[in-house]
Amino acid sequence: MNKSLTIKLISPRMSLRPMDSGMKRQMAPPLSLVTIASMTPKQHTVYVEDENIGKVNFNDNPDLIGITVTVDTAWRAFEISRIYKARGKKVIFGGIHASACPQEMLAHCDSVCIGEAENLWSQIIDDCERNSLKPLYYNAEPTDLSLVPIADWGFVRKKSRYLYHNIVVTSRGCPFKCEFCYNSCDYVNHKYRNRPVDDIVKEIENIGTKQIMFIDDNFIGNTGWTEMLLDKTADMGLVWHAAVSTNLVHYPDLIAKMAKSGCRSLFIGFESINTDAVKSVNKKQNKISEYEKLIQLLHNNGIMVNASLVFGFDSDTPETFEETLKWLVKNKIETMTGHILTPYPGTVLYKKLEKEGRIICQDLEKYNTSHVVFRPAHLSPEQLQAGYLKMYKEFYSLRNILKRRPQNRQIIVSYFLFNLGYRKYGRFISFIGRLGLMNAIGKLARRLSYGI
Numbered sequence: 339m340n341k342s343l344t345i346k347l348i349s350p351r352m353s354l355r356p357m358d359s360g361m362k363r364q365m366a367p368p369l370s371l372v373t374i375a376s377m378t379p380k381q382h383t384v385y386v387e388d389e390n391i392g393k394v395n396f397n398d399n400p401d402l403i404g405i406t407v408t409v410d411t412a413w414r415a416f417e418i419s420r421i422y423k424a425r426g427k428k429v430i431f432g433g434i435h436a437s438a439c440p441q442e443m444l445a446h447c448d449s450v451c452i453g454e455a456e457n458l459w460s461q462i463i464d465d466c467e468r469n470s471l472k473p474l475y476y477n478a479e480p481t482d483l484s485l486v487p488i489a490d491w492g493f494v495r496k497k498s499r500y501l502y503h504n505i506v507v508t509s510r511g512c513p514f515k516c517e518f519c520y521n522s523c524d525y526v527n528h529k530y531r532n533r534p535v536d537d538i539v540k541e542i543e544n545i546g547t548k549q550i551m552f553i554d555d556n557f558i559g560n561t562g563w564t565e566m567l568l569d570k571t572a573d574m575g576l577v578w579h580a581a582v583s584t585n586l587v588h589y590p591d592l593i594a595k596m597a598k599s600g601c602r603s604l605f606i607g608f609e610s611i612n613t614d615a616v617k618s619v620n621k622k623q624n625k626i627s628e629y630e631k632l633i634q635l636l637h638n639n640g641i642m643v644n645a646s647l648v649f650g651f652d653s654d655t656p657e658t659f660e661e662t663l664k665w666l667v668k669n670k671i672e673t674m675t676g677h678i679l680t681p682y683p684g685t686v687l688y689k690k691l692e693k694e695g696r697i698i699c700q701d702l703e704k705y706n707t708s709h710v711v712f713r714p715a716h717l718s719p720e721q722l723q724a725g726y727l728k729m730y731k732e733f734y735s736l737r738n739i740l741k742r743r744p745q746n747r748q749i750i751v752s753y754f755l756f757n758l759g760y761r762k763y764g765r766f767i768s769f770i771g772r773l774g775l776m777n778a779i780g781k782l783a784r785r786l787s788y789g790i
Contacts, residue, residue: 341467344383346400347371350407350414351389355708357730359764363390364776366505366551367494370406370433374455376490382463384493389414391499396421402466404451406433407443409682410706416446423448428471430462435702438523438684440474452476453525454510456486476525483510483533488541501771501780505551508538508567512555514583516607517619517686518648518679521555525684530559535570542574548790552580561589568599577788581605585623587632597639602749602788604636605644605675611665612658615651619687633669640746642672642753649729650679650722652715659725663732670742672753673761674733677707678726679714734761752787759783 349368354360371386378384387394403422407415412435419429432451436443440450449471451458457477465471491503511530515522542550557580558564577600584606586593608629610616616624636643647662666674681688681697682705691697691712698719699711708726710719717725732738739757744750759767771779784790 342381342383343401343463343466344399345378345385345402345404345463346398347375347384347386347404348394348406348415348418349386349388349390350405350411350418352408353410353703353706355706356727357708357734357761359760360768361501361760361764361771361776364500364768364771366502366553367491367497367500368406369489369505369507369553370455371404372489372491372493373486374404374459375493376487377456377459379460379463386493386495388494391496394418400427402463403427403429405429405431405447407431407436408433409435409702410704411435412702419447428466430471434520435683437525438520438682440525442683444473448473450474454481456481480529480531481510483531484537486533488537488544491545496774498774498777499771501776502549502551503777504545504547504549505553506538506541506545507554508533508552508557509554509559509563511559512583513559514556514621514623515686516621517690518681520682520685522620522686523684530556532560532563535563535567538567539570539574542571542576547784548574548576549784549788550576550578552578554581556581556583558582558586558589558592561592565592565595568595572599574600575790576600577602577784577790579603579605581607583623584608584625584628584632587625587628587635590635593635593639593641597641601639601641602752603642603644603672605646606632607646609646609648610651610654610658611662612651612653614653615648618651618653630669633671637670637744637746640748642744642749644673644675645671646675646677648677648679649726650710650712650714650717654714654722655716656721656725659729663729663738666733667738667741670744672742672744672749673756674730676726676729676733678710678722679712680705680707680709681712736762749787752783755783755787 349371368388375384375386405415422429429447430449431443431447432455436450437452440452443450458475509532512521513530582604613626633643681691696713698713704711710722714722744753
């Protein structure tokens with residue numbers, strides 16, 4: 339069939355945690371939707387709406403509405419879908435939460451795309467043309483990443499409202515299956531894969547900035563490939579940031595190469611400084627005894643550490659928060675992203691706690707890692723909530739910001755910009771950004787931090 343469809347792709351408004359500012363919503367465009375839009379056949383009209391930077395226009399007339407769903411945006415996805423379905427429109431859900439819980443999603447939409455969409459998108463469009471959408475779409479075969487198009491940022495409207503659009507994905511999946519992560523879900527059976535290095539280089543060139551955010555689950559899932567990419571981009575004059583696992587400590591030469599190629603900060607899932615805690619969720623790659631060695635290696639190479647930490651493990655006690663804070667300050671951890679342990683539906687952790695009768699909240703909007711939705715072992719829900727909030731308050735207090743300041747002068751500006759501009763006074767910066775200046779703020783921060 340050659341029917342021309344109008345397709346609307348929507349990213350629902352995310353919930354904010356108590357320590358978040360509106361800047362989180364305006365950090366970057368929804369890359370997954372832009373990628374799908376970029377691979378839509380040209381005879382169809384496709385557009386992307388991000389509710390994080392503007393209201394959803396319900397006065398349009400699309401033939402197919404695709405909504406990406408995370409656990410904390412599910413309630414809003416249901417609302418949007420209900421409005422369109424009442425008008426007789428077809429709605430398909432995709433995204434990480436929809437993939438983990440497809441049967442629950444079908445009560446709110448016509449169809450669910452489970453897992454990677456690239457292999458299925460053309461079939462979904464064909465079926466929509468024929469008015470024969472299937473309830474579920476799933477392809478057990480991993481996507482050939484060499485066939486995934488480079489994102490066309492022309493689909494992003496109002497670019498000035500985003501802090502950045504310099505985001506790049508180099509891989510799919512993670513070599514590890516930690517029990518609290520979506521990678522432990524039944525639908526995830528694809529091996530870790532990297533995109534072709536030349537495609538990454540071309541995408542970086544297309545973006546047109548020297549600062550790049552690699553937003554992979556694990557940038558070092560294949561260290562040999564990582565080295566190839568760094569060799570290829572060594573002379574591009576980049577400044578870049580990524581997320582890695584703690585086993586990076588075993589690759590000091592790679593750390594030096596990362597720094598030389600422009601790495602300035604790494605998001606690392608330390609999760610806990612308690613060995614029993616990381617063992618309890620099958621995080622085998624984390625060795626507590628190696629944490630400080632890794633931090634020192636990174637600091638020696640001028641790389642900032644963003645420590646991801648989780649509170650609420652069965653081995654955690656009221657003393658855990660103070661002990662962790664002292665450890666963070668002692669090691670001069672530049673930034674910290676804290677979470678309350680959250681059993682995402684569909685994960686191994688959720689099934690375990692559900693079986694034990696410990697799930698105490700079914701409100702999906704609260705599954706954003708800032709609320710207690712299960713019964714902890716050695717903390718009351720109130721103790722866990724209060725300890726978590728106090729941890730953030732103390733870590734980002736002016737006193738501890740000064741105590742943690744890095745000795746390396748090359749990263750001192752970016753350190754204070756993040757700690758003060760994003761965390762401490764983020765609400766004020768977000769207010770300015772809402773005036774349509776968010777991208778200008780990003781450019782200013784880039785220039786002040788890195789001179790680019």
